[in-house]
Amino acid sequence: MQLLGNRRFITKVVIVVVLASLGIFVLLPTFYLVSFTLTRWPEVYADVFANPLIGDANWQQILRYLTFSLRLSLIAVILDFLFGIPLAYFLARKQFFGKSLLEDIITLSLVIPTSGFGVATLLTWTGVSGLGALIGRGIVEASFVIPLINVPLLMLLVHVALTFPYIVRTLQGKLEDLEPAFEEASRTLGASAFTTFRKVIFPLSLPALFSGGVLAFARSLGETGATMVVAGIHTTAPMAIVRWVSEFKLATASFLGFLLIITATIAILLVDFLLRRDGGFKTLGFSMTPRIGDTILKLEKAFSGKVRWLKDFVSLAVVAVVVILPIIIVLISVGAYWSVDPDTGKIQGSVLYQLFGPSNYFATLMKATLASIFVAVIATYIAACIAIPSVYLIKRYRNGRILRYLLRIPLIVPSSALGLSVLLLWGPSGLNLGTPGIWLIILTHIVFSVPVVMEPTIAAYEGLNLLRYEGVARTLGATPYDAIETVSLPMLKRGILAGVILSFTRSLGETGATFLVMGSDVTVPPLVVNMVESLAFSAALFASAFLIALSLVLLLLFRIVARR
Amino acid sequence: MPDVKLANVTKSYAKGRILAVDRVSLHVHDKEYFSLIGPSGCGKTTTLRVIAGLVEPDEGEVHIGDRLVTHLPPEDRDIGYVFQQYALFPNMDVWDNVTYGPTVKAWEEEKRERIGREMLQMVRLYDRADAVPQELSGGMMQRVALSRALAAGAELLLLDEPLGALDAKIRNELRYEIRHLVKDLGLTAIHVTHDQAEAMAISDRIAVMRKGRIIQVGTPHELYMNPKEIFIANFIGESNFLEGTVVSLKGDVATVRLRRDLQVNSKKTEVSQKNERIVLAVRPEAFEMAKGKKKLVNGLSGAIEKVRFEGTDIRYEIRLANDDSIVVVRPSLRGGWLKEADEVTVGFPPEKSRLFLYPPKGLRAELELE
Ligand SMILES: Nc1ncnc2c1ncn2[C@@H]1O[C@H](COP(=O)(O)OP(=O)(O)OP(=O)(O)O)[C@@H](O)[C@H]1O
Ligand SMILES: [Mg+2]
Numbered sequence: 001m002q003l004l005g006n007r008r009f010i011t012k013v014v015i016v017v018v019l020a021s022l023g024i025f026v027l028l029p030t031f032y033l034v035s036f037t038l039t040r041w042p043e044v045y046a047d048v049f050a051n052p053l054i055g056d057a058n059w060q061q062i063l064r065y066l067t068f069s070l071r072l073s074l075i076a077v078i079l080d081f082l083f084g085i086p087l088a089y090f091l092a093r094k095q096f097f098g099k100s101l102l103e104d105i106i107t108l109s110l111v112i113p114t115s116g117f118g119v120a121t122l123l124t125w126t127g128v129s130g131l132g133a134l135i136g137r138g139i140v141e142a143s144f145v146i147p148l149i150n151v152p153l154l155m156l157l158v159h160v161a162l163t164f165p166y167i168v169r170t171l172q173g174k175l176e177d178l179e180p181a182f183e184e185a186s187r188t189l190g191a192s193a194f195t196t197f198r199k200v201i202f203p204l205s206l207p208a209l210f211s212g213g214v215l216a217f218a219r220s221l222g223e224t225g226a227t228m229v230v231a232g233i234h235t236t237a238p239m240a241i242v243r244w245v246s247e248f249k250l251a252t253a254s255f256l257g258f259l260l261i262i263t264a265t266i267a268i269l270l271v272d273f274l275l276r277r278d279g280g281f282k283t284l285g286f287s288m289t290p291r292i293g294d295t296i297l298k299l300e301k302a303f304s305g306k307v308r309w310l311k312d313f314v315s316l317a318v319v320a321v322v323v324i325l326p327i328i329i330v331l332i333s334v335g336a337y338w339s340v341d342p343d344t345g346k347i348q349g350s351v352l353y354q355l356f357g358p359s360n361y362f363a364t365l366m367k368a369t370l371a372s373i374f375v376a377v378i379a380t381y382i383a384a385c386i387a388i389p390s391v392y393l394i395k396r397y398r399n400g401r402i403l404r405y406l407l408r409i410p411l412i413v414p415s416s417a418l419g420l421s422v423l424l425l426w427g428p429s430g431l432n433l434g435t436p437g438i439w440l441i442i443l444t445h446i447v448f449s450v451p452v453v454m455e456p457t458i459a460a461y462e463g464l465n466l467l468r469y470e471g472v473a474r475t476l477g478a479t480p481y482d483a484i485e486t487v488s489l490p491m492l493k494r495g496i497l498a499g500v501i502l503s504f505t506r507s508l509g510e511t512g513a514t515f516l517v518m519g520s521d522v523t524v525p526p527l528v529v530n531m532v533e534s535l536a537f538s539a540a541l542f543a544s545a546f547l548i549a550l551s552l553v554l555l556l557l558f559r560i561v562a563r564r
Numbered sequence: 565m566p567d568v569k570l571a572n573v574t575k576s577y578a579k580g581r582i583l584a585v586d587r588v589s590l591h592v593h594d595k596e597y598f599s600l601i602g603p604s605g606c607g608k609t610t611t612l613r614v615i616a617g618l619v620e621p622d623e624g625e626v627h628i629g630d631r632l633v634t635h636l637p638p639e640d641r642d643i644g645y646v647f648q649q650y651a652l653f654p655n656m657d658v659w660d661n662v663t664y665g666p667t668v669k670a671w672e673e674e675k676r677e678r679i680g681r682e683m684l685q686m687v688r689l690y691d692r693a694d695a696v697p698q699e700l701s702g703g704m705m706q707r708v709a710l711s712r713a714l715a716a717g718a719e720l721l722l723l724d725e726p727l728g729a730l731d732a733k734i735r736n737e738l739r740y741e742i743r744h745l746v747k748d749l750g751l752t753a754i755h756v757t758h759d760q761a762e763a764m765a766i767s768d769r770i771a772v773m774r775k776g777r778i779i780q781v782g783t784p785h786e787l788y789m790n791p792k793e794i795f796i797a798n799f800i801g802e803s804n805f806l807e808g809t810v811v812s813l814k815g816d817v818a819t820v821r822l823r824r825d826l827q828v829n830s831k832k833t834e835v836s837q838k839n840e841r842i843v844l845a846v847r848p849e850a851f852e853m854a855k856g857k858k859k860l861v862n863g864l865s866g867a868i869e870k871v872r873f874e875g876t877d878i879r880y881e882i883r884l885a886n887d888d889s890i891v892v893v894r895p896s897l898r899g900g901w902l903k904e905a906d907e908v909t910v911g912f913p914p915e916k917s918r919l920f921l922y923p924p925k926g927l928r929a930e931l932e933l934e
Contacts, residue, residue: 179649179651181647181649181651182651182653184616184618184638184645184647184651185645185647185651185653185712186653186664186668187617187618187637187638187639188616188617188618188638188639188641188643188644188645188713188722189639189644189664189665189668189712189713189716190639190642190665190668190669190716191639191664191668192637192639192668193637195668199664199668200653200655203655204653204654204655293670294670297668297670298670304637
């Protein structure tokens with residue numbers, strides 16, 4: 001009895017500690033910006049809408065950046081869907097040589113440090129050593145805007161490259177779970193492959209499509225690192241936050257951050273509402289007049305026949321062009337720029353000169369690398385310590401669902417808004433627990449690392465029916481804690497590992513939030529942006545290749561460990 | 565007119581390591597109720613899927629009616645297919661499921677409505693048209709799946725273990741219902757099952773498969789009375805197998821020496837020579853049995869080791885004087901029940917037994933289900 005009482009007490013303590021750390025380290029920083037904006041409303045209002053000098057010019061700018069960002073994200077997500085869906089279907093249903101390599105490449109753009117990827121894209125499309133080598137000059141100007149949709153090409157390319165994996169991964173997982181019998185039944189009843197997709201597969205995987213779409217949208221809305229590198233003259237909302245903070249326009253910056261958080265949250269709520277209403281099945285099931293219906297059926301039939309391979313080909317080609325090509329080119333170009341700038345022939349433009357010359361970027365880079373790894377290790381470790389017990393809270397208690405819901409918000413909040421929130425909360429102008437620097441970076445990275453570790457762990461948990469196995473262990477005489485330690489944790493290992501790797505690489509590549517809280521303790525991704533901005537392009541090239549290589553090595557390690 | 569012809573159809577998996585279907589040739593006649601049976605993993609489903617176009621064969625040809633369909637996608641084959649787990653679309657109600665075929669074939673509104681109504685009335689589920697599949701019982705889902713397959717207008721119905729997921733009582737009722745529908749509508753049906761009793765009860769003809777090959781095709785009666793192989797004698801119904809050698813052959817009768825010099829007569833089948841090593845197969849229900857020492861045709865004495873009451877029948881496990889074990893089945897309401905340890909005499913008419921050559925790999929290997 002004594003023992004039982006003790007155990008209950010320990011359970012309570014554990015719960016309180018976990019909840020408290022979730023609240024303090026994750027939820028408080030996420031929502032602080034909202035309360036900051038609301039509690040200081042007069043100040044914000046004065047700055048944004050009624051500035052004595054410029055009137056509501058700040059508001060006009062906010063509106064402009066926000067609509068630009070929304071348009072960019074929306075178009076990126078539409079493109080993601082267009083070729084992510086066929087790709088997911090292809091991966092889910094076909095077995096072929098090199099499939100796991102292709103899957104790795106798709107994952108790669110989730111873990112790759114974005115500013116490095118930005119450099120790669122910039123080089124590929126505008127540099128002479130990229131695709132331009134074919135025609136002797138850059139393919140496009142960095143600021144080239146696609147007519148009609150009015151979005152800069154390079155930005156769109158990086159946003160698609162960095163967000164389509166969310167669609168592919170979630171949809172592929174769903175399709176693999178979906179019984180092939182549904183498709184087969186549809187085919188035997190006379191429906192062509194495309195009709196089957198529209199009437200059966202698509203409605204059944206709508207929830208997965210929606211959640212993938214939300215993640216992709218949110219990531220695009222908050223993307224900073226790669227965007228800053230390829231931006232040229234354009235400015236997105238997260239970039240504006242970074243700039244305003246560096247100009248000490250905190251009120252305006254926080255109002256924009258507030259709007260970004262609200263937008264992302266509304267997107268989640270909306271999708272959740274639609275899905276809850278009828279499982280999402282009927283949401284897109286608009287009715288058609290019979291004539292149009294028949295025409296569509298005929299078209300689908302025609303497409304199901306001869307040109308079916310085309311969709312696979314196109315989506316694979318897109319992956320090759322927007323993901324693989326830039327990475328290869330950046331790795332190769334380090335060699336081309338090694339001792340001389342191939343463009344101008346000047347030695348000052350070479351990798352060697354910029355790294356070891358007067359500006360000595362090499363020392364800075366090494367210091368930044370150490371800082372990056374230190375931050376990633378500590379933040380991931382603390383995040384794992386908070387996230388793993390949280391998974392148990394979420395799955396074991398009835399109200400855990402609310403917690404899970406709340407914890408998805410840091411995943412979709414644009415990271416520069418998050419950084420600003422942390423800065424205002426813990427920084428000198430808030431509780432003053434730390435000045436911008438490495439500890440503040442760690443505090444920031446913990447905020448998004450907790451949900452990043454948690455999601456794959458929950459997914460693993462849900463796939464395993466752990467309660468049953470733990471039950472078995474307990475009928476064999478194990479205490480609840482023994483059961484968790486000896487049965488569930490080992491079974492969850494893969495999920496946890498995936499989460500830890502994702503969180504580690506994400507921390508390693510994070511740019512937007514880090515910019516705001518780093519002070520003088522620069523990590524690698526902001527350093528790359530700084531290099532680009534100070535026109536030390538070859539040094540940026542080297543640092544990008546270095547970052548990409550680092551994350552490739554990590555991914556490789558992950559595969560080796562996961563095989564075991 | 566949909567008859568179905570398979571010619572040398574072969575399909576392997578895992579880079580040829582698993583031969584799921586091995587040079588199968590088959591002719592299913594128009595309007596025939598045909599069953600494909602065999603132990604688990606023998607390739608029944610794969611054969612059916614080749615016919616449906618859900619699997620493309622490595623080799624061989626498939627004809628449906630006078631069309632060569634080997635490389636045609638399933639939607640162009642005009643078939644109805646009923647899946648074991650029904651595969652009712654969870655995103656549609658019963659009505660939309662049943663009218664799915666007519667809809668995707670772009671039939672006219674009026675025809676679509678009529679067919680949907682008829683089909684649902686036929687399986688007595690018209691009043692459940694608004695239900696979603698998850699709300700239905702197993703038997704109802706099965707009937708919806710059946711009417712959905714029929715509504716698409718196909719004259720060839722393929723059924724893969726259509727009753728496999730139902731409990732015994734409903735299974736028995738539904739199997740006759742399916743046969744009736746098929747016969748009433750004048751369809752050709754190919755029915756896959758591993759339940760030989762089900763196949764026997766409803767089929768015009770049956771093909772028995774084993775390890776990817778078809779080993780015998782015939783009416784239920786033929787398969788029961790004249791199994792071509794030991795395996796079939798055991799798989800269709802049940803058989804006792806006694807090892808022995810042929811002593812003499814006279815006219816239609818073969819005299820066989822069992823272990824320990826017991827002699828019995830049997831019908832001369834397959835066996836052609838004296839001194840040949842054979843297996844004598846006798847069905848449990850072919851035996852007569854009497855208590856104590858009696859004079860019976862092919863009489864053998866033994867003792868009852870175990871009695872099992874199975875409702876309709878009683879099973880006796882009997883050890884013969886030569887130490888062979890056999891099973892004898894008697895209808896339970898025929899009276900004269902015997903107890904364990906009773907001494908008995910059993911006998912069987914020669915024409916109700918069969919001789920098989922002793923299988924080269926041994927009897928046990930021959931009877932294995934895999
Ligand atoms: N898609 C597949 N990939 C690999 N092997 C397969 C596949 N489909 C079937 N097989 C193998 O082919 C063999 C025949 O399978 P099939 O499903 O046709 O058997 P079955 O007679 O229907 O068995 P059951 O009664 O268990 O349904 C089996 O050994 C099976 O493991
Ligand atoms: Mg089967």
